[in-house]
Amino acid sequence: MTNFDIEISEVGPRDGLQSISPIMPTEAKKAWISALAAAGVPEIEVGSFVPPRVLPQLADTAELVTHAKAIEGVAVAVLVPNLRGAENALKVGPDKVTIPLSVSETHSLKNLKRTHEQVLDEVRGIRAAIDALPAAKRPKLEGGLSTAFGCTLEGVVPEDKVMEMAVKLAEAGCDEVGLSDTTGFANPKQVTTYTKRIHELLGPQMLTGVHLHNTRGQGFANVMAALEAGLTTIDASMGGIGGCPFAPGASGNIVTEDLVFLLESMGLRTGINFDKxxxxxxxxxxxxxxxxxxxxxxxxxxxxxxxxxxxx
Amino acid sequence: MTNFDIEISEVGPRDGLQSISPIMPTEAKKAWISALAAAGVPEIEVGSFVPPRVLPQLADTAELVTHAKAIEGVAVAVLVPNLRGAENALKVGPDKVTIPLSVSETHSLKNLKRTHEQVLDEVRGIRAAIDALPAAKRPKLEGGLSTAFGCTLEGVVPEDKVMEMAVKLAEAGCDEVGLSDTTGFANPKQVTTYTKRIHELLGPQMLTGVHLHNTRGQGFANVMAALEAGLTTIDASMGGIGGCPFAPGASGNIVTEDLVFLLESMGLRTGINFDKxxxxxxxxxxxxxxxxxxxxxxxxxxxxxxxxxxxx
Incomplete structure (x- = not known):
């Protein structure tokens, strides 16, 4: 029995901190994660298992997973770019592992340096690595459909390509897929249509979450469409920090504090205490x-x- | 046959300029209004017929109505606080006259210095003044339900009080009523419920528009609720300037530029050209x-x- 109707997944420690140049000290990150958990934030994406030379801001992710796992009541999520990252993640036992697949292959090559097929190979490898763990220790594996709503490099991303990739991620062993507006292109009609089609293709349990940006101010209009379509997990970033550093022109995750207000004002419990x-x-x-x-x-x-x- | 699906009513020249201390020169206002009309903005609220000592920023409203009326294709709206203001407005022939009634009587006394009954008396007087004009010269009379979603002075404003005032405004002779989130308290559930109830009470033609703020970032979530409920006119302010100067803590009209993007991205025509x-x-x-x-x-x-x- 959860104490929330809508699950806010705080992505600031990952998506926020990877987008800014100052490196937040590990002790400060721990204090922030503890404060978020104390406020009742149900899920926190604490970092990404990328090589430190690529994103030195996130070099302490393993330590942060260990820190957050020791806090009761919070689910600990991490991003991994590939099998190697996932293997490092599995050593410290996060609750959720997300691997992004850019539906725009141009963006995939630039961001992850891999084609779609190469990313799907990594997913299959991660699935096997997770299944090799005892059942109680297996994290949920999510495939994130990046640039699902459009790409700063390719422009329009065909809807059918999003559906194809959703199915392929499921076939490759993801427990769930997620829709991600990496570039701030999404509109509410897309959120509604894409969610509905994926629910029809894979079943509603295979898509529960969405990652939205506020690049053109449309973030909360898209949240409304997501709620209407039955999605129950929404990514947000405290203070709206972050975006995608490899998508020029994109900026601005939706703001956690305002999202909590919006949901609570509609009578939807987030489990979060405002003062905290x-x-x-x-x-x-x-x-x-x-x-x-x-x-x-x-x-x-x-x-x-x-x-x-x-x-x- | 209109060239838009949703009518954006630009309130910047009135709600925006009354909220800031610098006085925009009349010639600059005219240039701005002309530029808005040239972009295709279908309705512009050019000012308010309040005494210049109260709002010196809007002292040139009559001249702006005359200017805007000479531009083809744009509807010219004005605010009036009372019959006297309306009489001054009618001399220059705007297309729409809005008189606000604060559902919170505390706010009404502070903002308009009148009780509900006194405001309704003014409405009846304005109705008579309009009806004394030749039919072709009669502007639409709108009663604006201010503080409909909550009040910075009273706090919660009872839903039944909003309904009561909507009916009384209609009975006093308004052609239409409008829902106004003067204070930035509105949430999407309220927008949906209030619209539905007023449509049931008075008929859908009696409520087509909504005035929303972005005080807590919820503006476009409320726009989605308004669209879903069938409203077709949405107030917005260029650059988000404005708010209500007599409601402490309130700030931020929703931004015209972002609203145009949102609607157009959803396939809803605004009739507006982005470059212009x-x-x-x-x-x-x-x-x-x-x-x-x-x-x-x-x-x-x-x-x-x-x-x-x-x-x-």
Missing amino acids: LFAARQVLAQALPEVELYGFTPEAGLPKGFSPATPQ | LFAARQVLAQALPEVELYGFTPEAGLPKGFSPATPQ
Whole structure:
């Protein structure tokens, strides 16, 4: 029995920190992750198992998984670019492992240096590595459909290509696929249509989450479409930090603080305490004073007479 | 036959300019209004007939109505606080006259210095003044339900009070009522429920528009709810300037530029040309260099391969 209706997956420690040049000290990251968990954030993507020379900002991911796993009640997610990254991840036991596959093959070659078939080979390898673990130790394997709604390099990404890749990720052994608006191109009609088609192709349990950006201000319109289509996990980033560093022009994850307000205002429980969430924002702000934090709700405060759905 | 599916009503010249202290020169306002009309914006609220000592920023409203009326294809809207303001408005012939009624009576007393009954008396007087005109010269009379979704002074505003005031505005002679999130408290469930109830009470033709703020980032989530509920006119402000100067803590109209992108991305025609819209933003930026303009789309640009619904 969960204490939330919609699961917010905080991706700031991964998607946020990989997009900025300052390197947040490991102890500060731990304090931030602890503060997020204390606020009730149900899932945190703590980092990515990429080589430190590619993303030195995330070099301490293994240590952060160990730290977060010791906190009760929070699911620990990580990104992996390939089998090698996954093998390193499995050593420290995250709850969820996500491997992105860029539906735009141009972006895939640039971001992951792999063709679709090469990425699917990695997925099959990761599936085997997970299945070699005792059942109780197996993380969930998610295939992330990056650039699903359009690509800064290719432009329009055909809808049928998204469907093809969703099916291939499932066949390669993913427990779930996720829709990702890597580039901030998504519109609500796409979110509705793509979700519906994937649910028909693979079953609703195979797609529960979405990763949205606010590049053109459309983030929460897409959240509404996602909720309407029955998705229940939404990625967001505290202070809206982050985006994709390999997609020029893209910026701005949707803001966790405003998303919590939106959902709670609609009577949807997030399991999150506002005061503690704003306290976690302070931890982030103090650790990265040079980084601009977005979000309206922390500044405006909660409306007079506001009753959140989650008991505070 | 209109060339738009959703009508964007640009309220920047009224709601935006009344909220900032610099006074935009009349010639600059005219240039901005002309640029907005040239971009295809179908309705512009050019000002408010309030005494110049209250809002000196809007003292030239009559001149702006005359200017805008001379432009083909744009509907000219104005705000009036009372019968006296309406009488001044009717002399210059706007297409639409909106009188706000704050559902929160505390806010009504503070903002308009009138009780509900006193405001309804003004509405009846305005109805009579309009009906005294030849039929072809009668503007549409809208009653704006301010603070419909909550009030910074009273907090929660009872839903039944909103319904009661909607009915009373209709009975007092309004051609239409409008829902207004003066304070940035609205959530999508409210937008859906209130619209549905007013449509049931008064008929769908009596409520077609909504005025939304982005105070806590929820503006476009509420737009989605409004579209879903069948509303077809949405207020927005270029650069997101404005809010309500008598509602402490409230800020931020939704941004016209991002709203046009959102609607066009969903295949809904706004009748607006992006290049000319961004040019109108430049006119505003140059006239008010000290005012910060919001909006993501002008900076991010349109996505690669983007096809607007409106022929460009």
